[in-house]
Amino acid sequence: MTEFFQSLGMTYEWAWFVATFAGILLIALPVMLAVAMVIYVDRKVWAAINLRRGPNVVGPFGLLQSFADALKVMLQETIIPSAANKGIFIIAPIVTFTVALAAWAVIPFSETAVLANINVGLLYILAISSLSVYGVVMAGWASNSKYPFFSAMRAAAQMISYEVSIGFILVCVVLWAGTFNLNDIVMAQKGHGFGIINGYFFNILLFPMWVVFFISSLAETQRVPFDLTEAESELVAGYQTEYSSMAFAMFWLGEYANILLMCMLNALLFFGGWLPPIDWAPLYYVPGIVWLLLKAFFFFFMFSWVMATVPRYRYDQLMRLGWKVFLPMSLIFVVVISGYLMATGHYGAAA
Amino acid sequence: MIQTLAFYLFAALVIASAVMVIMARNPVHSVLWLILAFFNAAGLMVLVGAEFIAALLVIVYVGAVAVLFLFVVMMLDIDFASLRAGFVKNFPLGIAIALVLAAELIFGIGAYQAGRIELGVASGAAAPILDASNTASIGAVLYRDYLFLFEAAGLILLVAMVGAIVLTHRQRPDGARGQQNITKQVRRNPNEATVMKQPTVGEGVEL
Numbered sequence: 330m331t332e333f334f335q336s337l338g339m340t341y342e343w344a345w346f347v348a349t350f351a352g353i354l355l356i357a358l359p360v361m362l363a364v365a366m367v368i369y370v371d372r373k374v375w376a377a378i379n380l381r382r383g384p385n386v387v388g389p390f391g392l393l394q395s396f397a398d399a400l401k402v403m404l405q406e407t408i409i410p411s412a413a414n415k416g417i418f419i420i421a422p423i424v425t426f427t428v429a430l431a432a433w434a435v436i437p438f439s440e441t442a443v444l445a446n447i448n449v450g451l452l453y454i455l456a457i458s459s460l461s462v463y464g465v466v467m468a469g470w471a472s473n474s475k476y477p478f479f480s481a482m483r484a485a486a487q488m489i490s491y492e493v494s495i496g497f498i499l500v501c502v503v504l505w506a507g508t509f510n511l512n513d514i515v516m517a518q519k520g521h522g523f524g525i526i527n528g529y530f531f532n533i534l535l536f537p538m539w540v541v542f543f544i545s546s547l548a549e550t551q552r553v554p555f556d557l558t559e560a561e562s563e564l565v566a567g568y569q570t571e572y573s574s575m576a577f578a579m580f581w582l583g584e585y586a587n588i589l590l591m592c593m594l595n596a597l598l599f600f601g602g603w604l605p606p607i608d609w610a611p612l613y614y615v616p617g618i619v620w621l622l623l624k625a626f627f628f629f630f631m632f633s634w635v636m637a638t639v640p641r642y643r644y645d646q647l648m649r650l651g652w653k654v655f656l657p658m659s660l661i662f663v664v665v666i667s668g669y670l671m672a673t674g675h676y677g678a679a680a
Numbered sequence: 681m682i683q684t685l686a687f688y689l690f691a692a693l694v695i696a697s698a699v700m701v702i703m704a705r706n707p708v709h710s711v712l713w714l715i716l717a718f719f720n721a722a723g724l725m726v727l728v729g730a731e732f733i734a735a736l737l738v739i740v741y742v743g744a745v746a747v748l749f750l751f752v753v754m755m756l757d758i759d760f761a762s763l764r765a766g767f768v769k770n771f772p773l774g775i776a777i778a779l780v781l782a783a784e785l786i787f788g789i790g791a792y793q794a795g796r797i798e799l800g801v802a803s804g805a806a807a808p809i810l811d812a813s814n815t816a817s818i819g820a821v822l823y824r825d826y827l828f829l830f831e832a833a834g835l836i837l838l839v840a841m842v843g844a845i846v847l848t849h850r851q852r853p854d855g856a857r858g859q860q861n862i863t864k865q866v867r868r869n870p871n872e873a874t875v876m877k878q879p880t881v882g883e884g885v886e887l
Contacts, residue, residue, distance in 0.1 A: 452735035459743025
């Protein structure tokens, strides 16, 4: 895009600046629109599983329900509790929202459509997702109220626990792909299964890692069955209890943007990203972004499916699963996978 | 131009937030300023082309260490008045440390300008890798040239971790309150956990 703006007579630096800005808007705005639509999809899926109709009044099939909700929330009054720590109270939702959007910078939507094609793309995502805990912790502390505070404590412990096993799972994928660059990781999956299936999920050593990754991504985004930070039976609404109006909406938007990001990561790391599912020439005529969105949408459906069917974990069960089951398992798989790759000479003579 | 602007932005923010770490009255605010300082330091790392170090700085310091800091500081019930009372008493010590640090800085800059020490080349070290990504270069240096030191550092950390666990772990007696047997909980089924009774009118139920 920089070349295009340069052809309009700008200097390179200005063209770069304008192109990057346009790229950010081109990603952020559709993501926000997608968040509004997946909230609708989420509610429709739960409704279908619970034998209800779900939102069906605003617009055709209730499609505009999320926009009606957004409008309602925008028109509400923002209430800041008098005992709250005002500055941090206001910054917290902004941090959640910004961090949720920042991670999208390195997601490759097709071979060329990526805002920042950096070498450490996967590490960048890990770094940004480790930041997302701050929004919750700051909100919980600044509210100066006991339930939000409990929620913040839980969030901090939960995110750190599951990030460890997610880190090891990503190491497995990186070992196999030999790069941190998301685009190269996708390319490395081309024809991985029997030479025709694009994707790591078909690999007998990586498939268990995908299962662990999927469950960890539920925990990382604090979805059911791991939504202990907003367990309504114990903590009212968790860290959001004292928030109203747009601040509350920003938490929602950030949360769903994070969920979509995790769906994208599932698709990119294990299911071939923007490659078609099967390495067969006619399928490549479909644009890559279509395949990626289809895969991500499938994972979002799985997220909703889990939410509608699985009861919430107890807190000690959550910690046990993270530290005593997932961590040893992913650690063993790192050793097994690197051992396998060394034994089969995956890295060639250099190893 | 953009690099220069970005450098001054990050550098100014690092210094400003570092000052705020010690100036802030509330310890939680201090930790949050510290996090901002770490984050901007990572920005500076990106500017010099060390994107791997930048990512590690954010993941390790901001993502894990600072979260634990914040966790502990948030839980503390701190009396600010008594905290400030020690200021006058510790003032001479503070001055002494500040002087030592200032002297070290001056020596350091002086030594830097005088030229560098010839440290020699690690045995078996190959020529620097120029056109590899810096993740690959760090990996090559760390695992080929400094493998022994790296493994030794790992072993020391492992011992430290085992030590911390040994010091804090206490074995509770079997059947103690709060102790759980997960397999037993999972094995439970409705037949042994519940019982159906048909009480008649006017009579209690014997359990």
